[in-house]
Amino acid sequence: MFWSRYRHILITLVLASAFSGILAFLVSSEWQQIPANRYLTGEVGSANRETGERVVQYYRFQNRYSLCGHTVPVENPGVDLEGLRLEDIRKRYPGEAGWVVDTSPGGEVTITRKVDGLCPEDAGQRHLGVLGEYVAVYVGPVGINGGLDRVTPIKVSDLPKEWQKLIRGGGLGFTSEAELLEALDSFDEYQE
Numbered sequence: 364m365f366w367s368r369y370r371h372i373l374i375t376l377v378l379a380s381a382f383s384g385i386l387a388f389l390v391s392s393e394w395q396q397i398p399a400n401r402y403l404t405g406e407v408g409s410a411n412r413e414t415g416e417r418v419v420q421y422y423r424f425q426n427r428y429s430l431c432g433h434t435v436p437v438e439n440p441g442v443d444l445e446g447l448r449l450e451d452i453r454k455r456y457p458g459e460a461g462w463v464v465d466t467s468p469g470g471e472v473t474i475t476r477k478v479d480g481l482c483p484e485d486a487g488q489r490h491l492g493v494l495g496e497y498v499a500v501y502v503g504p505v506g507i508n509g510g511l512d513r514v515t516p517i518k519v520s521d522l523p524k525e526w527q528k529l530i531r532g533g534g535l536g537f538t539s540e541a542e543l544l545e546a547l548d549s550f551d552e553y554q555e
Contacts, residue, residue, distance in 0.1 A: 422472040431507055433482040481509045489543050490536040493519050498530055505536035521553045
């Protein structure tokens with residue numbers, strides 16, 4: 364009675380289980396035929412029709428700046444890597460030349476170039492410091508020395524104690540040249 368009443372449900376379940384098992388086996392054996400270092404995992408790669416190897420579809424370039432540590436995306440790198448293997452991209456952008464090629468869990472390839480210096484945003488900033496007995500202007504935000512920009516004729520010892528403390532500590536920063544010039548103009552009244 365049980366069999367005659369529920370046989371169509373039991374047969375459907377057995378067939379669905381068998382079909383799922385066969386499908387899982389076929390998918391896993393297809394991926395095992397391609398060496399792990401020759402393709403990207405995830406949704407990124409599509410198979411090359413001739414060789415069956417996985418190739419890159421999604422990639423992005425970025426610059427990582429050594430002094431400030433910021434990473435800035437490169438909008439239009441002027442290269443097309445679509446269809447290349449990850450191995451070929453790593454040959455084109457070797458680590459010895461300052462490149463790092465990574466893949467994300469989602470499969471996107473990120474190509475990072477190491478750049479000595481400051482990012483464009485930080486390179487436009489300035490902060491005050493001391494060189495000898497004079498107020499100096501340094502490139503970069505407070506706390507990051509991107510190099511000497513210029514030395515002013517203003518002696519640190521001529522400024523009020525609060526200003527001296529800030530300047531000696533490198534804690535007086537400016538995001539624009541206009542702000543910097545305003546501050547330097549206000550220091551002129553303290554010169555002898």
